[in-house]
Amino acid sequence: MAFTSLSDFIAMGGYSFYVWLSYGVSLLSIILLITNSVFKRKKIFHQVEQRLQREQRIKAAENREDIL
């Protein structure tokens, strides 16, 4: 352990701002990358779902017309 106490660890030998800023921004950008990728996947699934439902509705409407 390079630090004696928790406050010592957070102070980072006087460089706390720069160290935690770098780690924070890096973590944030990686989280953004992950959410963007996951969101994209969800969006694709949602689009396909909507298309399927639309097709189903069209088919159902056609069937009804046939009966009439």
Next chain:
Amino acid sequence: MWKWLHPYAKAEKSYALSGKLMPWFLVIAIPTFFVGIIWGLAFAPADYQQGDSFRIIYIHVPAAMMAMGAYSTMAVAAFIGLVWQIRLAEMTVAATAPIGAVYTFIALFTGAAWGKPMWGAWWVWDARLTSELILLFVYLGIIALYNAFSDKILAGRAASILTLVGVINLPIIHFSVVWWNTLHQGATITKFDQPSMATEMLIPLLIMIVSFASFLGLMILYRFRNEILQRESHRPWVIALVKQSLKTNKRG
């Protein structure tokens, strides 16, 4: 080898294969991430010159290395895609570019935040930072070009061509920037070039590099699967996949 590889040129097969590979990358990336970051932040000894500010190295160096690694991946994929006309390789190019851009951004930002206490300025026209900045521009150019095409097959091919043009140009850019830098500033800023690191400092760095590399692999696979789904969204296998996920969602 081609006979063995050939089925994976089919989108459905490689979707399944990359799905099988993803957990392995995840299993490597997450433990190494936590071990490396805790070791680097709390247990590695402070640098006798730079004090605790040197702990930024544990993200700066892996991010910078893997930014280049991502570009090499793209270059190889672009070459394969253009020469053997394999569309999946072009999808890999498109999938990798945003990850490379994020890594480059991280390397740049941490470099600046490290530079402020060390050099007294957020931005110094240091050769490495400058060529990283240009690498970021190249990445953004590739992403912008890919997004500008509405036909994603053409987009993949255009992005591949630009990637290959960049791969010839990037070494020239790096070389020219290094030379330009030494001429303009003299060799004042070489604090990054420490002759050798103490082992206790080096091990967490290596662990972080492994972590960043496997995270890169993981994200490439994930985004690659996205690209496949996007382009094959009218195929029966994708529709079956969506129906299945609908069912499990309703149950849960």
Next chain:
Amino acid sequence: MFDAFVQIVRKDLLGAFRQQSDILNPIWFFVIVVTLFPLGIGTDPALLARIAPGIIWVAALLAALLSFERLFKDDYIDGSLEQMMLAPHSLTWLVCAKVFTHWLLTGLPILFVSPLLAVFLSLEENTFWALFLTLLIGTPILSLLGAIGVALTIGLRKGGVLLSLIMLPLSIPILIFSTMAIDAASFGQPYLGLLALLGAMLVGAITLAPFAIAASLRVSVS
């Protein structure tokens, strides 16, 4: 094969001379940009001579960007680009003719007006020759690099800004080596080595770029 090359050069030159503003406007722009700097920075001759290489080269880059739109656009719109792709000659070769003509119409005029700029920015004779030589070697590379960008973006509606985003980072080495050569000349140092490097880059660009341009055109026009 050489016939086709000459034919394309002649056709493009004729077309350009019928619409002279197309040639003149980028040059005009180049001169105006260079004129703006002394107005903005001040007229101290020593300062101007110090920053002149950078000013001139950045202005040349911007002027080149403006002129690229003409490179394939008209041919793309009137369909002669598709004809070129169907022609029996290799597209790579025909593309060389297009780029060569583009350089004749934009790079060469910049060389002609460079003495004027040397006077504006109080360059000495030795420095001016270095500037002239870097422009002579560097502008063809710009034309070749730009042609790749144009070929990639030609089918897009908003290709203009994208072209500059793609092309400017790639042209950084030319900017660096050219201004270094001019700087060296202004300090009375030899700059032949830097010119040789630029020359090597030109040779590399001439051999590789036409293939990239042809491949990009095949992507864009389909």
